[in-house]
Amino acid sequence: MMQENPKKSWPVKILQWLAGGVDALLAPLAAVLVGLGIGAALMQLIGVNPMKAYEALWMGVAGGKYQVGIVLVKAIPLILTGLGLSLAFRCGVFNIGGEGQIYIGALAGTWVGIQEWGLPQTAHITLALLAGFLAGGLWAAFAGYLRARFQINEIISTILLNYIAIYLVSYFTHGPMRDNPNAAASLPHTPEVALSSRLPLVWQGTRLHAGIFVALLAAAVIYFIIFHTSFGYKARAVGFSAPAARYAGMRVVWVVVLAMFISGGLAGIAGTAEILGVQRRLRDLFSPGTGYTAIAIALVGGNHPIGVILAGILFGALEAGANNMEALAGVPSTIVSVIQAVVIFLVAVSVVWRNRSLRRWLASRLRPAEEAAAHE
Amino acid sequence: MGGERSVPLLELKHITKVFGDLKANDQIDLDVQRGEIHALLGENGAGKTTLMNILYGLYHPDGGEIFLRGELTKIHSPRDAIRQHIGMIHQHFMLVPTFSVVENVVLGLPVEREPLLDLRTAARRLSELSAQYGLQIDPNALVGSLPVGVQQRVEILKALYRGADLLVLDEPTAVLSPLEVESFFQVLRQLVQQGLSIIFISHKLDEVLHISDRITVLRRGKKVGTLPRSEATNRKLAEMMVGREVFLDLQRPPLQAGDVVLDVQQLSSKSENGIQSLKVIQFTVQAGEVLGIAGVDGNGQQQLAEALAGLHHTVGGSICVQGVDLTNRPPEDFIRRGVCYVLADRQTTGLVLDFNVDENLILKRCDRQPFARRGVLNLGGIREYGQKVIHEYDIRVEDGRTPVRQLSGGNQQKVILAREIEDGPKLLILMHPTRGLDIGATEYVRQRVLEQRARGVAVLLVSTELDEILALSDRVAVMFRGEIMGIVPGNADQLERISHMMLGESLETMTGINP
Numbered sequence: 001m002m003q004e005n006p007k008k009s010w011p012v013k014i015l016q017w018l019a020g021g022v023d024a025l026l027a028p029l030a031a032v033l034v035g036l037g038i039g040a041a042l043m044q045l046i047g048v049n050p051m052k053a054y055e056a057l058w059m060g061v062a063g064g065k066y067q068v069g070i071v072l073v074k075a076i077p078l079i080l081t082g083l084g085l086s087l088a089f090r091c092g093v094f095n096i097g098g099e100g101q102i103y104i105g106a107l108a109g110t111w112v113g114i115q116e117w118g119l120p121q122t123a124h125i126t127l128a129l130l131a132g133f134l135a136g137g138l139w140a141a142f143a144g145y146l147r148a149r150f151q152i153n154e155i156i157s158t159i160l161l162n163y164i165a166i167y168l169v170s171y172f173t174h175g176p177m178r179d180n181p182n183a184a185a186s187l188p189h190t191p192e193v194a195l196s197s198r199l200p201l202v203w204q205g206t207r208l209h210a211g212i213f214v215a216l217l218a219a220a221v222i223y224f225i226i227f228h229t230s231f232g233y234k235a236r237a238v239g240f241s242a243p244a245a246r247y248a249g250m251r252v253v254w255v256v257v258l259a260m261f262i263s264g265g266l267a268g269i270a271g272t273a274e275i276l277g278v279q280r281r282l283r284d285l286f287s288p289g290t291g292y293t294a295i296a297i298a299l300v301g302g303n304h305p306i307g308v309i310l311a312g313i314l315f316g317a318l319e320a321g322a323n324n325m326e327a328l329a330g331v332p333s334t335i336v337s338v339i340q341a342v343v344i345f346l347v348a349v350s351v352v353w354r355n356r357s358l359r360r361w362l363a364s365r366l367r368p369a370e371e372a373a374a375h376e
Numbered sequence: 377m378g379g380e381r382s383v384p385l386l387e388l389k390h391i392t393k394v395f396g397d398l399k400a401n402d403q404i405d406l407d408v409q410r411g412e413i414h415a416l417l418g419e420n421g422a423g424k425t426t427l428m429n430i431l432y433g434l435y436h437p438d439g440g441e442i443f444l445r446g447e448l449t450k451i452h453s454p455r456d457a458i459r460q461h462i463g464m465i466h467q468h469f470m471l472v473p474t475f476s477v478v479e480n481v482v483l484g485l486p487v488e489r490e491p492l493l494d495l496r497t498a499a500r501r502l503s504e505l506s507a508q509y510g511l512q513i514d515p516n517a518l519v520g521s522l523p524v525g526v527q528q529r530v531e532i533l534k535a536l537y538r539g540a541d542l543l544v545l546d547e548p549t550a551v552l553s554p555l556e557v558e559s560f561f562q563v564l565r566q567l568v569q570q571g572l573s574i575i576f577i578s579h580k581l582d583e584v585l586h587i588s589d590r591i592t593v594l595r596r597g598k599k600v601g602t603l604p605r606s607e608a609t610n611r612k613l614a615e616m617m618v619g620r621e622v623f624l625d626l627q628r629p630p631l632q633a634g635d636v637v638l639d640v641q642q643l644s645s646k647s648e649n650g651i652q653s654l655k656v657i658q659f660t661v662q663a664g665e666v667l668g669i670a671g672v673d674g675n676g677q678q679q680l681a682e683a684l685a686g687l688h689h690t691v692g693g694s695i696c697v698q699g700v701d702l703t704n705r706p707p708e709d710f711i712r713r714g715v716c717y718v719l720a721d722r723q724t725t726g727l728v729l730d731f732n733v734d735e736n737l738i739l740k741r742c743d744r745q746p747f748a749r750r751g752v753l754n755l756g757g758i759r760e761y762g763q764k765v766i767h768e769y770d771i772r773v774e775d776g777r778t779p780v781r782q783l784s785g786g787n788q789q790k791v792i793l794a795r796e797i798e799d800g801p802k803l804l805i806l807m808h809p810t811r812g813l814d815i816g817a818t819e820y821v822r823q824r825v826l827e828q829r830a831r832g833v834a835v836l837l838v839s840t841e842l843d844e845i846l847a848l849s850d851r852v853a854v855m856f857r858g859e860i861m862g863i864v865p866g867n868a869d870q871l872e873r874i875s876h877m878m879l880g881e882s883l884e885t886m887t888g889i890n891p
Contacts (some may be wrong), residue, residue, distance in 0.1 A: 228755070230748040236731070237739065247687060247717070249708035260413040349476040357730065 022197065023060035028300055029313065031350035033321060042335060053329040061317045067324075070207025073278060075316030076211040077102070077270035077290045082297035082308040083215075083222045084266030088140070089303050090226060091259035092239035093147060094365040097158025098267045099291025100165030107169050107257025107266020110275050110282040111177070113193030124197040128276060129214065129269050136268020137261040144260025148253040155365070166285070173284045182198030188284040199277035209277035215312075218266055218304040225262070226305075236257045239361075267291060288319075296348040299358065318343060381552050383446040385410045385573050386542055388429075391440035393426055400426040401612035402597045403440070408542065413564060413574045415588035417581075419786075419814030422594040424577045428544050429543075431575075432464045433457040463535025464544040469527055473520030478502055480519050505536055510566045529563065543567070543573045549583055550811070553672040553840075558879055579814055581610050593617055603850030612814055626699060631850045635698075636836035637803050638684070643693035645679055653679040654690065655858045661803065666825065666835040668849030668866060670842060671878055676858035677838045678720070681807045684836065685717040686710040696717050696787070697803060711740055714802030718792055718809055726792045727780050734762035734776035737795050769794040770820070786817030791822055804828055807838045822848060842874065854879045 040050035060067055081098045088095035109132030117124065143161055146152040170188070175181075179191040199209040226232040234255045236243045246252050270290065275282055297315055301307030322336045352358050384407040393401040401423045408414045416424045429435045431442070433451040442449055444460055445863035451457050457464070471480050478499045482557045499515040506513050509852040511529050519530060528548065535543055562586060564574060578584050584591055591608050593616040600616045642655040653676050659666045669677055682688035684695060686747045697713045710717075719726050727736050738747045738758055742883055746757045762776030772789045773783060789809070796804065804826065810818040825848055829835055839845050845852055849866035854877035862883020864870045876886060 038428060228753050229751050230742045233735070233742045233753060236741075237728050240728045240730040241724055244728045244739070246707060247685070247725050249706075249711040251706075251708070263460055263576065 016077075025310075027354050028311075028347045031346040032314075032318075032343055034212070035339070035346045038342050039339035042338065043331065046332075046335065048329070048331050048335070053325050053331050056325045056328040056331075057321035059328070063324075065203075066206050067320065068201055071313065071317045071319045072206075072208050072212055073316075074319045076209075076215050076277070077274045077287075077296055078294055078315050079215040079220055079309055079312035080211075080270035080273065081267045081291055081294035082301060082312055083218050083305060084140075084263040084270075085294050085298040086137075086267075086301065086303040086308055087222055087235065087259055088263035089225065089298055090232075091235040091256060092238050092242065092361075092365070093144060093154050093256055093260055093263075095140060095143070095158055095260065095263050096155050096280040097143060097161050097165075097264070097291070098294045099164035099287060099289065100158065101136040101140050101264040101267035102271035102274075102287050102291050103162075103165040103169045104139045104271075105132035105265075105354065106271030106275050106282055106286065107165075107172060108132055108135035108268070109272025110190055110193060113197040113272075113276055114177075114191050116194050117196075119196055121143045121196050121198075121200070124194065125199060125210075125276065128197050129194075129272050132272030133265040134267040134268070136271065137263075137265030138343040140264020140267070141261040142255045143188040144147075145253070148256035162291070167285075170280065170284050175281060177282070179281065190282045192280045193276060197276055198280070199273060207278070209273075211273035212279040214273055216309075218269070219309055221265075222262075223305040231255070231258065267294075270294075286374050293319075293344060296344050299348055300351045302351075302355070302358075314347075315344065351356065378886050382410070384408060384443075385445060387443040387446075388431070389441045389443070391427060391430060391437050391442075393423075393430060393435060394438050394641075399597045401437070402861050404594070404599045406592055406602075408573050408575060409589075410573055411568050411571050412589045413568055413576055413587055415578060415584040415591045416594065417578060417591055417613060417617060418594035419579060419816065422595055422617070422814075423597040425546060425788070426597075427594070427707060428464065428546060428575065428577060431457070431544065432462060442768050458538050458540070461539050461541045461647055462544065463532075463538060463540030463542065463547065465528070465531045465535060465548060466503045466546045469531055471519050471527060471530060474518070476516050476518055477513055477522075477530050477533075478515040480530055481515075481537050483534075496668075502533065502537065505533060505657070509536065509563075509570055511563060521862050523556070524551050525553070525560060528552070528560065532563070532567075541571070542573045542575070544577070544579045547578065547579075549575070549578070551673075552746070554842075557583070581613050584608075584613065585610065591593075617815060628848065629830065631665060633665045633850075634832055636660045637663050637698055638836065639694075639696040639699075641694045641696075643683065643690055643695065645677065645683060645692075646692040653858050654683065656693070656695075657858075657860055659853055659860065659863065661834040661836055663802075663834050664829055664832045665851070666837055666849045666866070667863075668840040668845035668852040669836065669855055670852055670874055671840070671855035673840050675855045677807070677855055679858070680855070681717065681719065681836070681838055684710075684803075685715060685719075711799075714800065716796035716801035716807065717800050717802070717805045718789075718796050718807065720807040720811065722785070722792060727788060729781040730779060732777045732779050733766065733773055733783075733791055734758050734772065736746070736780050736791050737762055737765055737776075737798075739795060740799055740885070765794045765798060779850045786813045786820075789813055789817060789821060793821060797824065797828060800832050801828070803834045803836065805836045805838070808840065809837070810839075810841070810844060842871070846871070854878055862886075 036054065043050040043053055044175045061071055062068065081102060085095055085098055109128045112128040112131040119127070139161060143154050143157045146157050147154040173190060177190045178186060179189055180186050199211050201209050202208055202212065226236070234245065234250050237250065237253050238252055242252055271287070279286060293315055297308055297311040301311040318340060322340050325331045326333050326336045352362060382537035386408040388406040391404045404427060414466050418424050426435065430437050431451065433453045433456050436615070438678055442451060443870065449460065451460065472483065478495050480504055503514045511533055511717065513526065513529055513533065521525060532543065537722060547805060552560055568574060576588060585605065585608060588605055590602055590604050591613065592602040593613060595617060610865045638661040640659050643654055644652065645654040647653040657680060659667065669680065671677055681687050683690050686709060687707055690704055696699055697715055700713055702710055722727060728739065741747055747754055759776060766773060766776060769790050771787050771794065773787065780791055809821050813821065825835060825837065837845065837848055846866055846868055851863055852866045852870065852874060853863045854861045854874055856878065861881065864873055864883065873883065873886060877883060
């Protein structure tokens, strides 16, 4: 601590960096294996051949170009939402509301998407994504304001806002925005979005759409915000110590609200991109819990954009593989969900366990009384 | 003591503890006799607390041996230490405020009629103990309602109740008022008369000289030596601690006061529970002047300092800085008018512990040139500035990328001081600026304060250390229960009047005492 050797040569630095990266990946990968082991035991118990199931899982992840494309498609909303959450987490706000922000964003984005305005494709897509960003952002900013101004615990408020958002989408897909409401076989979903608003496919022979570029761009922007802007600096200061930030003359309320706005905005983009690039129309209950998985992604990724991308791909692979397990090996979907949940849980625990500051931070977040005291 | 060579109660031999590259303890020897008060003296970071944490089983030594009552032993955990009759009283008490004294004392211990909680027997035993050691206490009083000095007594009783015959006291006087310190020392003397041994960790020379039988000085993880009290003097101990001649007397050049910078009129405030924390406070501070605020801790100094930085809401009166009314304005407005506040709570409020040194240095100016332009940070500029400040303020770190969490208390305070002074203050508020700092850092901070005074900064110094107040202040105001009892010149001959005011006498009614 006192005197480290002051100058290290470049190769040594790079080797250390790589070793650090491998080291950081080791725990989550081990957790994945343990989780799959538990899953195997579970499948054995209900009479499914785990070897066959895992072969299907592997084929679903790396069976070919098409499968790799699917993994990335699954990763897009996970990465976008995870990036948003990581900013909120860095600002000390435990935003659990990614799911609701995805729904609200998708609702606004879809509304723009289904309009036949005759816009050029780029304009229409941009407009739809922007609508998703604004809607998700405002949704989250509201919880941020309640937290910063009135010390209302954001964990509770964002969870409640999730319900409201999900039911709002339910209402709109059943009612005002329903496709062919008078037809006999009408389903609770909106019409398909306009051709001009669809995210184009970007890799021939796969379903990978341009949302991947949106996600990578968002990662770069978030990286810049966190480490290269005074707002990002303030957000980190507020996250580490709100009393210190207040004492230093920062407007804590404003910082928290803006961080939550961006955070929810990215979830909103995630929802919109999922509609414009994959699902084409907004369905009731369209998201498989992306907003919750993204919490684990932000934590596993160390709230760092690059970590979030890697974790997003890992969890995307898990999802794609799990789907294949269900389709090819005939594993019941509930069991697939259980295995998925076990793996996600173990990965998140393994990373949090290894990371002391993350543990400390989580502990402080989950103890509302102390939190209130810290804010006076 | 007594001269005969009996087996010491405790003997530490060649204790070594390494943290990374740092040798926190390097081959330390220490022996404690029965019935002795043995002081462990050293600057912050000298290794006192590490050594005691080894003794209490919180750390495991990398080398060396521990002998208790002549026998080689190993201490694996605090529970183990308690079983071997070692008691430790931490600087921050480990008490449950909503429990009674006896409930706190039996906390975690098996009681006779398990699983029922037999407090009556425990209370009886506690009363016997307190009678035996002369520690008066009501076993049924609520701990939270007791003064700090009495709470400390509860901590001692807790250790005695568990059968301790060796007590380790970590900076026990830091939380006490001067009067409480005296009665605390009496308690210690009674304890050693009953055959207990005490290790007293401190960095206050006067107290160490006053109470100990022998004094062991540590410096940078090594033992410098052990002296009996008869051979120790203030200056000698100070030299041993810092390894060089220390100048304990400061030169304060004559006052050259300018315009009024801070004008506080009839200021009143309430704390959260509705109790009036500030009562009609009134004073001014001029440019180039140091106004000391003396008083026992907890008499409204904190609220006053916070109100003057925009962090404490007031209900009456006004605060003007250079003629601008800032009453109840947010902190950023105070900062903009040149009010800089070095607060007492360095760890959670003064610094962002998880930020590195560079980042902490720009905490108040992260929006401004040259550190940011249009909201984009100038990382190169920030690093350069950090290098410059680290050099100028002699902050001992490898580089600006070291997290401040890893810095010693003295270096953390230097970071804060550098940040506030570099902000170009018009009014500098300091709250306990040298509390918990070693001699070298204390001297450094005081020099910097006088330097700011010479530059024409108005300084408000809140401290409980009277020698600090008298050494630095041109005038001294004394606070008692949220009021200012009077303002006197900052000379040593005012000591008696200041002491009376600290106990609640107002200056006006004090006709009997003349300076």
